[in-house]
Amino acid sequence: MRHFIIVVTVLGLIAGGPIALAARSQQPDTPRVVPPVTHPVGGYDQTSLLVRYKPDTPAAKKASAHRLLKASATRSSKLVPGLERIGLAPGMSVEKAVKILNKLPFVEYAHPNYRLHLDQVPPDDEYYLEQWALNNTGQASTFGAFFAGTPDADIDWLEARAMASGAGVVIAVLDTGIDYRHTDISANVWLNEAEVNGIEGVDDDGNGYIDDVRGWDFVNNDPFPLDGHGHGTMVAGIIAAVTGNTKGIAGVMPDGQVMALKVLSDAGIGLLSDAVDALEYAIDKGVRISNISWGYSEILPEELADHNALFDAMQAAQANNHLLIAAAGNENINTDSTPHYPSSFDLDNIIAVGAIDNLDELAWFSSYGTESVDIAAPGDLVMSVTKMFAGFLEDYSWGSGTSLAAPHVTGVAGLILELQPELSYLQIRNRILSTARTVPGLAGTSATGGIVNMYTALDGLPLLLVDIDVLPGDPANQVYPNKAGKLPVAVLSGPTFDATQVDPATLKFGAGQAAPADAPVIANVDGQYGDDTTVRFKVNQSGIVCDDTEVGLSGETYSGDQFVGADSIDASSCETGTCHPY
Structure with missing residues (x-):
């Protein structure tokens, strides 16, 4: 018989702990009652539609229809006239x-741009129906853990599960360890083959850690990163629980692997130095993505200099093409003004994740901020694997916290990496943020105002990788982030890519994913491979900040092929003023 725990306090509180990373209760005396809201329909795209004009409709009338709708772009079908x-x-x-x-006399019909999906069969995992985060049909918990929710308030896992499984991708979980004895996660726990096939008591891979078969316990300095708390196992289960085994739950990455790096004790307390060492361990092993479901808030900005070791380690991870997904904290505060670290570090290889409930609303405990939080994910009363009960009974529980929201994003990042491993950390980050499902009620709570969406993040992968050129030329690529000018960015043609086929309306540029501000200019910018396409973007909407050294662009061709590009920039010269002659 399996043992169940319904966690009524915030299990993910490690994400909001003090500087020692200790867990503590944030439950209010009277829980906030979240009123129901009207949610967007999930069956079609909210930003476009399809219209067919009657035969021989003149271009002037089509243009008048565009003006009525304040249309930002059109794409005509060659297959279906009109x-x-x-x-x-x-x-x-x-x-x-x-x-x-549909009221216009020259329109044959107009209807929403419906989303297509495979007719997926849900997995046979015993408690899959408890996982509203993966597929929310409005169900209530069979065990009474949560009430009925809003259909499609989820990450669209079921719709996208056939696209990728995480095979070959390793995620580093820096946490309380993983209970690798639990059979619903054990098969997906990373193994160090050099040590597995090596000699006991010998550092077979020469990394300074002896017999590190499953990772390392940095708290106790031994090769047994076993979870005695439960938090790390829950995080790992959300990412990569074994799926389709008729038991337990399903993981976002059913065939992915999780590396157990224990940086928090069984009491949920850890040291920054252990986190730095664990991150170094993961990077040395070639891991591209880490999950950070802990943090601290109780320091003043002027004291940040005392905690630069972790910042420096995470900044160094940039040079190793490493992406960090971090919980935004559980204090229900605006972290733009009261930072939560490490999620609030101003580094573009961090994705800071808030939490939503099964009504598509910001969870009552989740911290928020348009500058310090990037995106949200399910994190309120979500089910996962947890540590073995009494050391021998396989256990599952429901938990709440941004700690449990972050691994949903981590799993999606891992799936993107599987489908296109040559993408940089910044391209993976931009892909996740640019494909978020926006929710009106989340406006002002994060940079995207949206929820991670596995289907839209994976749809269209692998992407075309193209060259772009940020064009200010003296000095080269210099950008003034706080200016109000317009910045020209050229998409360059290549031997297999025709930049004149770029649909400018689909272009998104910079950390803020700014849209084009001007019509495209076609010219041969670099003197190679024919004409290129140049579009201008408003600098003050680009999201570029003074310490950025690289900036990305994404978009589609008229035929629907998706592409991404990146270019180095010099954004160090931040000057006052209202304009610059771009």
Whole structure:
């Protein structure tokens, strides 16, 4: 018989602990009652629609339809005469636009741009229906752990599960360890083959750690990173629980692996030095992604200099193409003004994750901030594997916290890496943020105002990798982040890529994912491979900050092929003023 624990306090509180990373209760005396809201329909795209004009409709009338809708772009079908995809401006709903178009005498029909999906069969894992985070049909917990939710308030795991499984991808879990005895996670715990096939008592791989078969316990300095707390096992289970084995739960990455790096004791307390050493261990092993479901808030900004070791380690991870997904904290505070570290570190290889509940709303405990939090994910009463009960009974529990939101994003990052391992950390980060499912009620709570969406993040991968050129030329690529000018960015043609086929309306540039500010200019910028496409972006909407050294761009061709590119920049010269002659 399996043992169950319903965690009524915030299990992920390590993400909001003090500087020693100790867990502590954040449960209010009277829990906040979250009122129901109207949520966007999940069955179609909220930013575009399809319209077919009657035969011989003149271009002037089509243009008038675009003006009525404040249309941002169109794409005409060669296969179906008169069929267009129209991109809607912010503030124009699909429902309103469809009504407007269908009243026009020269319109044959207009309807939403419905999302397609495979007819997926849910996995046979025993408690899969408890995992509203993966597939929310509005179900309530069979065991009474949570009430009925809002359909599709999830990460679209079921819709996307056939696209990738995480095979060959290792995620470093810096936490309380992993209970690798639990059979719903054990098969997906990373093994160090050099040590497995080596000699006991010998450092077979020469990394300074003897017999580190499953990772390392940095708290006790031994090769047994076993979880005596439960937190790390829950995090690992969300990422990579064994799936389709008729028991337990399903992982976001069913075939992924999790590396057990114990940096927190069984009491949930750890040292920054152990976190630095663990990150070094993961990078030395070639791991590209780490999950950080802990943090600290009780320091003043002027005291940050005393804690630069962790910042420096995470900054060094950039040079090793390493992405960190970090919990945003459970204090229900604005971390723009009261930072939570390490999620609030100003580094572009960190994705800071807030938490939502099964109503598609910000969880009552989640911290927030448009500058310090990037995206949200399910984190309230989500089910996962936990440590063995009494040392021999396999256990599962429901927990809450941004600690449990972060691994949902981590899993999606791992799936992207599987499908296109040549992507940089910044390209993976931008992919996750640019494909977030926006929710009106989350506006102002994060940079994206949205929720990680596995389907849209994986759809269209692998991407075309193209060259771009940020064009200010004297000095080269210099960007003034706090200026109000416009920045020209050229998408360059290559031997297998025609930049004149870029759809400018799909372009997103910079950390802020700014949209084009001007019509494209076609010219041969670099003197190679024919004409290139140059588009200008508003600098103050790009999200570029003074210490950025690289910036990315994403978009689509007219035929629907998705691409990404990156270029180095000099954003160190931050000057006052209102404009710059870009």
